[in-house]
Amino acid sequence: MLIRKTAVALALIGASIPAAFANNGISVVGGEKGFDFHATPSLKSRADVQNELFASRKNPTIADGGKSLAGGALYVFPQHSYIFKDGAPVHADTLNHDSPKSSLTMTSDERQAQIRLQGL
Numbered sequence: 553m554l555i556r557k558t559a560v561a562l563a564l565i566g567a568s569i570p571a572a573f574a575n576n577g578i579s580v581v582g583g584e585k586g587f588d589f590h591a592t593p594s595l596k597s598r599a600d601v602q603n604e605l606f607a608s609r610k611n612p613t614i615a616d617g618g619k620s621l622a623g624g625a626l627y628v629f630p631q632h633s634y635i636f637k638d639g640a641p642v643h644a645d646t647l648n649h650d651s652p653k654s655s656l657t658m659t660s661d662e663r664q665a666q667i668r669l670q671g672l
């Protein structure tokens with residue numbers, strides 16, 4: 553039994569090795585019956601990727617304002633910050649504050665969709 557499990561585990565590991573490389577693609581063949589691994593050319597060299605990695609480690613701020621910490625294992629969401637100017641709070645961050653205000657009132661289209669989903 554142990555030998556059979558070991559053989560199956562080694563076969564699965566061996567089958568997954570080609571998928572571990574960044575320059576390989578995968579195509580489904582025959583539905584769920586099999587996969588076809590094929591080479592996918594890269595647009596960046598290894599040096600380009602390493603330069604991007606080192607730059608992101610020096611400045612872990614992501615485009616949305618959050619920070620990637622612990623080598624990408626942690627993500628700190630962007631926080632709003634305020635200062636008081638003339639007795640009123642003023643945004644002191646660089647986040648986009650033009651997002652539309654949320655509303656709990658449903659539009660007629662949303663109400664019709666809810667009725668269809670609930671089967672009423």
